[in-house]
Amino acid sequence: MYRYDEFDERLVRERVAQFASQVARRIDGSLTDAEFLPLRLKNGLYLQLHSYMLRIAVPYGTLHARQLRQLARIADEYDRGYGHFTTRTNLQFNWSKLKDVPTVLGLLADVEMHCIQTSGNCIRNVTADHFAGVAHDEIEDPRPIAELIRQWSTLHPEFEWLGRKFKIAVSGATHDRAVVKSHDLGVRIVRDPASGETGYEILVGGGLGRTPFAAKVLREFLPREDLLAYLEAVLRVYNLEGRRDNKFKARLKILVHELGIEALRALVEEEFAHIDKARVNADPQEQARIAAYFAPPAYEDLPEVSRKLEDAQIRDPELARFVEHNLFRHKKRGYTAVTISLKPIGGTPGDITSEQMRAVADLAEKYSFDELRVTHAQNLVLPNVKLDDVAEVYEALKAHDLATANIGRITDIISCPGLDYCSLATARSIPIAQVLSHHFADPEKQKQIGEVSIKISGCINACGHHHVGNIGILGLEKKGVESYQITVGGDPSENYALGELLGPGVPAEYVPEAVDKVVSVYLAERQQGETFIETYRRIGLAPFKAAFKEIADVAA
Amino acid sequence: MAAVKRPPLPVILVANDLLEGDVVFATADGWSRDPRQAKVAQDDAAAQALEAFAAREFLHARVVGATLVDVELRDGAPVPRHIREAIRALGPSTRPDLGKQADFQI
Amino acid sequence: MLLLDREGAKADLWTRVETLDISADKVIVPSALLQDALAARRPGQQIGVAIDNTERAAALEPYFGALALVVIAFPTGYNGRGFSIARQLRERGFSGLLRASGPLVSDQFPHALACGFDEIELPDASAERQPVEQWLAAAARISLNYQRGYNYGAVANILEQRRAARRAGAANV
Ligand code: HEM
Ligand code: SF4
Numbered sequence: 001m002y003r004y005d006e007f008d009e010r011l012v013r014e015r016v017a018q019f020a021s022q023v024a025r026r027i028d029g030s031l032t033d034a035e036f037l038p039l040r041l042k043n044g045l046y047l048q049l050h051s052y053m054l055r056i057a058v059p060y061g062t063l064h065a066r067q068l069r070q071l072a073r074i075a076d077e078y079d080r081g082y083g084h085f086t087t088r089t090n091l092q093f094n095w096s097k098l099k100d101v102p103t104v105l106g107l108l109a110d111v112e113m114h115c116i117q118t119s120g121n122c123i124r125n126v127t128a129d130h131f132a133g134v135a136h137d138e139i140e141d142p143r144p145i146a147e148l149i150r151q152w153s154t155l156h157p158e159f160e161w162l163g164r165k166f167k168i169a170v171s172g173a174t175h176d177r178a179v180v181k182s183h184d185l186g187v188r189i190v191r192d193p194a195s196g197e198t199g200y201e202i203l204v205g206g207g208l209g210r211t212p213f214a215a216k217v218l219r220e221f222l223p224r225e226d227l228l229a230y231l232e233a234v235l236r237v238y239n240l241e242g243r244r245d246n247k248f249k250a251r252l253k254i255l256v257h258e259l260g261i262e263a264l265r266a267l268v269e270e271e272f273a274h275i276d277k278a279r280v281n282a283d284p285q286e287q288a289r290i291a292a293y294f295a296p297p298a299y300e301d302l303p304e305v306s307r308k309l310e311d312a313q314i315r316d317p318e319l320a321r322f323v324e325h326n327l328f329r330h331k332k333r334g335y336t337a338v339t340i341s342l343k344p345i346g347g348t349p350g351d352i353t354s355e356q357m358r359a360v361a362d363l364a365e366k367y368s369f370d371e372l373r374v375t376h377a378q379n380l381v382l383p384n385v386k387l388d389d390v391a392e393v394y395e396a397l398k399a400h401d402l403a404t405a406n407i408g409r410i411t412d413i414i415s416c417p418g419l420d421y422c423s424l425a426t427a428r429s430i431p432i433a434q435v436l437s438h439h440f441a442d443p444e445k446q447k448q449i450g451e452v453s454i455k456i457s458g459c460i461n462a463c464g465h466h467h468v469g470n471i472g473i474l475g476l477e478k479k480g481v482e483s484y485q486i487t488v489g490g491d492p493s494e495n496y497a498l499g500e501l502l503g504p505g506v507p508a509e510y511v512p513e514a515v516d517k518v519v520s521v522y523l524a525e526r527q528q529g530e531t532f533i534e535t536y537r538r539i540g541l542a543p544f545k546a547a548f549k550e551i552a553d554v555a556a
Numbered sequence: 557m558a559a560v561k562r563p564p565l566p567v568i569l570v571a572n573d574l575l576e577g578d579v580v581f582a583t584a585d586g587w588s589r590d591p592r593q594a595k596v597a598q599d600d601a602a603a604q605a606l607e608a609f610a611a612r613e614f615l616h617a618r619v620v621g622a623t624l625v626d627v628e629l630r631d632g633a634p635v636p637r638h639i640r641e642a643i644r645a646l647g648p649s650t651r652p653d654l655g656k657q658a659d660f661q662i
Numbered sequence: 663m664l665l666l667d668r669e670g671a672k673a674d675l676w677t678r679v680e681t682l683d684i685s686a687d688k689v690i691v692p693s694a695l696l697q698d699a700l701a702a703r704r705p706g707q708q709i710g711v712a713i714d715n716t717e718r719a720a721a722l723e724p725y726f727g728a729l730a731l732v733v734i735a736f737p738t739g740y741n742g743r744g745f746s747i748a749r750q751l752r753e754r755g756f757s758g759l760l761r762a763s764g765p766l767v768s769d770q771f772p773h774a775l776a777c778g779f780d781e782i783e784l785p786d787a788s789a790e791r792q793p794v795e796q797w798l799a800a801a802a803r804i805s806l807n808y809q810r811g812y813n814y815g816a817v818a819n820i821l822e823q824r825r826a827a828r829r830a831g832a833a834n835v
Contacts, residue, residue, distance in 0.1 A: 161742025
């Protein structure tokens with residue numbers, strides 16, 4: 001994992017002092033509220049329904065034990081004993097006080113963390129494949145360039161005041177686990193078929209929200225050394241040409257849509273040609289310096305199969321279920337990546353208590369080379385666990401209500417905070433997630449349904465990724481009452497697709513039945529081995545729509 | 557920062573404390589964190605007075621986001637009509653142990 | 663209006679005109695008049711141009727040699743387009759004075775300087791709340807940056823520092 005050097009550390013400390021000064025100047029009247037608002041947002045501080053909310057960056061979803069323990073301490077001393085992991089792999093505290101924030105930022109700086117650019121119209125926290133560095137299907141570990149981009153985008157003087165937020169995701173695997181196509185800019189590590197060299201495919205103009213678009217390829221192959229100069233060209237073109245007349249049309253996706261990808265490419269290439277690349281790019285030694293932090297840990301040579309784990313599974317069917325659902329194939333023989341579900345039945349997706357944070361930190365230290373990941377699906381990962389240790393890890397997780405065996409299953413629901421916390425919400429989303437989780441709690445039923453994703457947002461902004469849920473749920477307000485629109489067919493992977501609407505919105509109490517109908521269509525129609533999304537692609541929207549109509553008609 | 561459009565009467569004035577972030581309600585003589593203490597404006601003049609108070613308090617950097625919220629009276633206590641404000645006056649519906657519902661046992 | 667640079671407040675010696683009445687020694691004209699103003703320029707007279715942030719650096723490129731000042735308007739402080747225009751002007755070789763004009767916030771001063779601006783022209787309403795000392799403090803608050811090629815004044819580039827440290831380390835071996 002990357003560790004700060006003296007320069008990284010000094011910059012973050014200076015940024016803490018800067019924020020303290022901004023707060024002081026807001027109080028003494030030097031800054032108006034309108035001037036202060038973007039400044040506090042650039043430091044991840046929102047004003048929510050009940051309180052301020054502080055969003056802490058977890059760059060490319062990577063954490064170590066000491067950091068998670070510090071987050072637990074902040075949760076206990078400055079919040080209400082819990083935090084919420086988001087689809088952008090950040091952590092949110094829901095009960096912050098403005099007057100405490102400079103102190104909290106100092107505590108974060110103590111463990112090489114910050115809230116820089118976790119909100120506001122600037123380049124946001126870079127996200128990555130949560131199995132980066134350990135995935136069996138990886139061309140190259142994307143974390144070194146994620147860190148390079150993190151540094152480059154941090155307090156970038158030219159791009160601090162963009163027309164709108166700008167989100168970057170990176171992936172180095174063939175299978176896209178980072179929802180690359182929903183980002184303003186995606187970087188995919190690819191191999192040039194001719195030379196065998198790795199380089200980058202650059203995608204732009206993705207986004208969810210009120211006008212969802214899939215990102216398009218801007219550059220098929222960018223040589224490694226030119227990454228920063230090329231990003232600079234893209235950002236400059238966006239900063240200059242992106243719309244500023246309408247907040248809802250200010251994202252890069254709208255520029256791509258209005259100009260067309262060819263015209264945008266011409267502008268970017270022209271700008272790129274003007275940039276003095278030697279002056280802007282990171283030198284190879286700097287890239288190597290960063291990459292060295294991500295060298296594989298001291299893995300042992302182990303057999304492919306763990307007898308110990310096999311035997312334990314025979315004794316404990318629940319462990320077997322956990323192994324079946326929550327383990328991911330590691331590139332190193334004898335190891336596995338264990339996903340810790342933050343989706344207990346009936347829980348709040350992504351929420352974790354301080355006590356659980358400490359327990360997970362202990363496990364990371366003891367069993368995973370001190371490493372942890374946050375996934376965009378609001379779960380945690382122990383990326384480097386010996387198969388031999390899985391049973392012990394499972395027992396420890398169980399003791400803290402963290403052993404739910406449902407990764408990728410219907411109860412592994414993504415949900416934004418919705419109207420229970422969010423001041424932009426039009427409806428609640430957490431209670432919907434909870435009801436559905438109870439509804440599909442039976443492990444046998446989950447197993448029968450197999451892989452399917454439910455994603456819920458409490459308003460059109462789509463923080464809960466509902467557009468790319470196999471089943472997407474969007475909470476709206478209809479005549480003062482919460483109402484939920486359901487889509488099917490969304491897919492966040494390399495087969496990226498936006499879901500299609502089943503029909504009119506229904507009140508909350510009809511949602512479980514409606515989802516049930518959708519699932520029943522799949523179960524009735526599926527052919528041997530098909531997942532939900534595969535069946536949907538084969539049979540299309542119509543059967544789902546027809547089944548949903550029965551519910552919608554009753555609801556109406 | 558007077559409310560742009562006034563909701564139907566009766567109304568209360570709700571804001572966030574600038575330094576704490578807590579939701580606060582204008583009372584007869586300041587602010588309270590307890591929604592039941594909110595001063596209820598039954599007529600235009602009283603609503604206007606709340607707006608004037610909001611503008612002053614905003615200028616003095618004590619609160620932000622002050623808005624008038626329409627309420628109905630239940631057992632003499634004001635309860636916001638709209639679900640958003642109702643949740644704001646109580647706390648997260650999924651966490652009865654948090655927010656005003658817990659602090660004031662509402 | 664308050665005019666300031668990294669040394670503090672300064673007198674504005676430039677006169678803005680909207681017509682071709684260019685009698686002053688240092689005049690700022692709108693871009694539509696730039697060509698005529700340059701043609702009518704007296705010896706020793708300096709011409710500057712004021713542009714909106716919808717105008718582009720490339721359009722000024724033919725005049726770089728003759729232009730002494732470019733003023734870029736910031737319609738709001740947080741509309742950051744002007745930063746990219748400034749950066750482009752510098753990258754394409756403009757070496758005259760660069761001025762940002764509009765309701766910027768002091769925390770943006772380091773960004774403006776890093777992108778190549780020399781001075782800020784601030785409306786009175788902003789200057790009353792944010793006196794010069796706040797601007798100077800803001801410029802000094804962050805002493806490092808990661809972005810190569812955006813160096814100014816006392817700000818040290820982290821990548822260059824690391825490179826220097828590597829070189830020193832290698833020399834010591
Ligand atoms: C709590 C306060 C939050 C606010 C005020 C907020 C605000 C917004 C807004 C306005 C958008 C639409 C952006 C646009 O279309 O230009 C958006 C999108 C998004 N937000 Fe949030 N959000 C919040 C919380 C969250 C949470 C909790 C998550 C993760 C669970 C999240 C992740 C995202 C994602 C992934 C998108 C959609 C992707 C995109 O188009 O950028 N946000 N958010
Ligand atoms: S989707 Fe809407 S309700 Fe949910 S967190 Fe985002 S802004 Fe809030």
